[in-house]
Amino acid sequence: MSSRSNALVRRTSGSLGREDAAPPPGREPGWWTPSPERARALLLVAARPTICALAATVTLVLVVMLTTETELTSAPGAVGATWLAAHQIPLTVGRTTLGLLPLVPTALLVWLAARECARAVPNRPQPIDLAWLAGAVLAGPLLMTAVCLAVTGDAAGVTPLERPGPISAFGWVIVLYLGAAAAGIASRAWPALCDLLPVEIPEWAVLGARAARRTVLRMLGCAALATVISLFAHLSRFEGTYQQAHNVTDVLGMSLLSLLYLPNVVIAAAGLLCGAAVQFGTGSVGLFGVGGGQLPAVPALIPVPEGPASAWWPALLLVPLAVGVLGGIELGRTSDDRPGAPWATLTSAGLSTLAFLVLAALGSGQLGAVGWVGVDLLMLVPLMVTWFGFGGFVGMVFARRFLAPAAPVEDYDEDDYDDYYDEDDYFYDDEDDADPDDTDHDDDTYADADPAVELDAELVEDIDDEVEVSIAAPGSTTEPNAEIVDAEVVEADLPEGDTTTGR
Template sequence: MNSRNALVRRTSGSRGTGETVAASPPGHDPGWWSLSPERARTLLLVAARPTITALAATVLLVLVVMLTTGTDLTSAPAAVAATWLAAHQVPLTIGRTTLGLLPLVPTAVLVWLAARECARAVPNRPTPVELGWLTGAVLAGPLLMAAVCLAVTGDAAGVTPLESSGPVAAFGWVLVLYLVAAAAGIGSRAWSSLCALVPIEIPEWAVLGARAARRTVLRMLGCGALATAISFFVHLSRLDGAYRQAHNFTDVLGTTLLSLLYLPNVVIGAAGILSGAAVLFGAGSVGLFGVTGGHMPVLPALIPVPEGPASPWWAALLLVPLGVGVLGGIELGRTSDDRPGAPWATLTCAALSTLTFLALAILGSGQLGAVGWVGVDLLMLVVLMVTWFGFGGFVGMVFARRFLTPAAPTEPAEEYDDDTDDYDDDTGDYEDDDYYDDDYDDEDEDVDDEDDDAAEYDDPAVEVDAELVEDFDDELEVSIAAPGSTDEPADDIVDVEVVESDLPDEDKTPGR
């Protein structure tokens, strides 16, 4: 049974699907273009399932909106195509108004779906060719759908006022988003194989810095979300004005849904404000050191934006990014065994955190019609965040080395060889019981030897030979009679013979 399970694991082509790959005939080396039917089916699902899911959700949303608002359904194909492109951050032009500030919730959901589908299809031991096929499958479906949507919006340009920004922007955004999805999906299952594709060796301090950067970004986003929630409740009196353009229940529901879709954009802007950078609204701006008036759209999502002159205590909020950087440095100082490499890990954490926020700020900003460009000041964001995270990280690292006890290093999980029968990847149990039985047998033998030695050398002056007599029931009985004992042997003892010739001279009694 163990050899059979080992064969199943060796032929397993995917962790999630459990597919098997047929063995190649002897002497036949399949080329990189050769795929088994099971593997081709898996790649087809990776290419089609996220795209079909996104298209179905888009069609449903457009139809619901059109039916509730009484819009003519003749423009439904163009609306579906434009909505699909907008979900992938492709700027749109509605009449003479350019809409580049698009919500991030649909984009995040689509990228997550593609990454999850990619992770399910990662083989157990992927080769570069297999990873290339998988990445191509992740990109194939969305790129094909982007071409169809561009063609539909181009044909409907004379009927509807919807236009896309062109094929370069459309294919560029789709390519970038789904490359990120492929990297995330493959990295979650085969990080070592993904790192092996890098032509240079990745040092340990770079890996530690990347992990610390992920935690730093999440903490900073959490602080931005908390600041958004607090400011929302402080300015709750503006809620009536945010819905003044909603005339019925459908308008209220649509405005609320639109605000929820833009919520990640607001959180990213709040994180930028906490770092000291300003959020621009065309000619106006909002920051910790000043608020400049400008035209802002009326949405419930923008209720947390402060108004009026900046208060002096707002500058104290700069301690938030500094504290996040210090906390990251403390973690690196406590967990890093490489003292010369810890400063480089701190710099890596600061650089990667800043680059991640720069990418998020670019995603969460854009042109918003007559308002103008809306988003975080990117130059100020980069300078301030790399300063807070870098300086704070060094302070935390030095503090941890001088005053805190180093944390116990966490050893990486062992990678079990698929060619052995010691571990079952599916059940999580050891299949080869001999792995433990051998050890226990050895221990039992050691205990038996110790017992035999104890019985033999308990009284050095006495040595007794016993005969093992097999009874009629095939049971072994052993009886040892001590010299000079008057007790009669048990009835079930067939025979016991004591050899006096082996006894010491002083224990021999005349007449016995």
Template sequence: MSSRNSLVRRTPGSGGTGETATAPPSGREPGWWAPSPERARTLLLVAARPTITALAATVVLVLLVMLTTGTDLTSAPAAVAATWLAAHQVPLTVGRTTLGLLPLVPTAVLVWLAARECARAVPKRPTSIELGWLVGAVLAGPLLMTAVCLAVTGDAAGVTPLETPGPIAAFGWVLVLYLGAAAAGISSRAWGSLCALVPIEIPEWAVLGARAARRTVLRMLGCAALATVIAFFAQLSRLDGAYQQAHDPTDVIGMTLLSLLYLPNVVIGAAGILSGATVLFGAGSVGLFGVTGGHMPVLPALIPVPQGPASPWWSVLLLVPLAVGVLAGIELGRTSDDRPGAPWATLTCAALSTFTFLILAILGSGQLGAVGWVGVDLLMLVVLMVTWLGFGGFVGMVFARRFLAGHAEDYDEYDTDDYEDDDYYDDTDEHDDYADDPVEYHDAAVEVDAELVTDLDDDLEVSVAAAGSDTEPTDEIVDVEVVESDLPDGDKTPGR
């Protein structure tokens, strides 16, 4: 018997070459407190690159504004520190004026930069320790820069009327924003690993509801943005009055840029109005059922805000959140079919969507000097948003179950969870022939020439006598041991 005619069993870690895996070098492996040098460099980039980029943009913007307006550069450090804090939604007090209503565009850009950097640094199969290091890196840079900015504003108290913000509010806002950025970045690359850290099992209806909530929020914001654009062009005649305080082209450019920075705040307020809630402007308010006069800032971004008494047809706009909820219910009714968890998924969608709008409303509101508190009525927003989205979701789910049940069955028939190994079973003619007649397929496969030699991984050669040939069996025929556990289930031959 040839020594080559033996069955080679591959061992894990051999790479398919038959070689034994080399043992790892002896020594104590580094603990959780000591990441590898390559990983340490990655974490350093996560901590430093978004912060340095944001700081550089802040310095350039402040210097450009100060040089354009002819302001003394001695207050530049305090202005840079105040701009950094304002970009993170930290309320500022200048003299006796408190500015808590801050634009959301810089905040969104900073969070997006941190989330993108975090997503790039997520390992393929992260562990809880690696995720902890990554979250710490995302928080380290902004927290350090916030501490520096607080110290700078404290030292500049004698030069500028800017008061030092409270450290609890400053660090609290930075922690909340960048924890959200870290969660967004990690979930975009390792959603399964993030869910594995939850101590309880997440039900399927909760996952479906969360995905539907994301689409619901985007649809509602899209409708609010469209309503804002339509209202802007409907009241375009007020544009001249919005620029009445501009004395030169520099003021016009500054007011226009400021309006663009506050545009997300306006869209969030429009979403609240579409749900039936009221947007407060100090003592005044604006809603679908009434407009109360009050002092309103003169800004081009506020041109879409309606004036005068409320029109009766404004109540028709309540169909917008209802339609958004119905659409989410139809999607959940089709994808979940008649499962008992479908109503819970609909309720989860409404609750998470409402919670998201509550967070956005908090971010888009605040104290605005002498005007007072500006923002959506939070209690009305929560009650009305969850009512419209929840009721509309149940209506859409019932409609999908009753009239779209056939489509849901077709969808579930090819559920991807039931065919995880479809990539292995290719739909070829050979597979179809085997399914039609397994015995004939087997007989045709073993009718080979007596001189045919099969080479398995260059280590296994077996000579097989042809079935039905005149050659008598001899002692040269090699008995081959077949281990069924090494073969895929789909390749087992019947009757063997």
């Protein structure tokens, strides 16, 4: 085998990923036994997010205890309670139930797990690969949750902390990390997931899902802007909020706690802009009225408006309507399937409402003596479906009648590019291989060319010898014009046979 053939074999084998390489000779492992490379990747998926979360939890608990001069004997129970609270597991301290938990730690944990899961997705995933990933992403958190449940049970004699129920604890962990695994896998292998489904996903469903993602982000952005504006409008409450702080440590603790609860406030503001009431125990706040109720004195609740309701507050309902109209305009301009565009609009409205329903459920819960705090979910669902659905149809009709269609943007996947073009294909390992930039060729390369297809320069007449040829249509009585066409006559050898037709 020549050196060029050896280089070609090496380049071809090097361009294949580890997942596609042929297994070593011998007995092949079963489907229940992953390869060593896959085992290492799954171990990282199971261990790395859990270790990072545990390290951050221990550090936070120790810093708080050292700054507040608390005895370290209660540190294990505090670490276990913090881990459970970060996974939205309700805690009971004495007779007080704390179910309204901050969403920032939960979002960070889910993001870490999804990111690690996305890194471990193979190029061509099979159902068994996805099952291994789902099991790996659940293994570490479930093990750590079991340890924390045991620690909180043992620490009941030191701290007045009641151990949560194992069903609710493991249920929350499974739901959160399965969602993280689904998000991570879909971000890297969405076409492969579609191929594994028994039915084909219609195009309007995909367009509706993409529009729903944009709608949710826009609505959250509008809610965050409204929260900031309301915060500056109620700056006079700062002094009364921090009256319970006795030193700098208390001020920093209250400020940090308010930042952790900031996503909860933004989600409540999104529901408020849609017309749903936000309940605070026996009281409520809405665009059409403010009921009585005692609000906790924390900086996170400074943007909450006070009563009575102003006459211009219902005008804020134009915000979700405008968000829905904008989503419909995008669908009307980018969708080539005119019959499927209304279905895409309905899909976008339904998925957007479902996303906000999940977020509102996560951002709500019991808050001690105050009672249940959160958005009224029974009002939120019909209102959001109405604003996003009706606004989407209005925007879609407007775009079809008055706006030019936008050019479709094709998604570019870097992994697809790497599958077709491997950088190893452009390098040569042996010195005998030809240089791709070398344009010099041996004359022997063309020495064996077929003489029948070569041009005989001697049979080509001189270019200057031109013959004027006049062409007229068949049956035409018009005399040919000699100046119509100037053609060069080139004589060539005909093959043996008929010298007239060349056959």
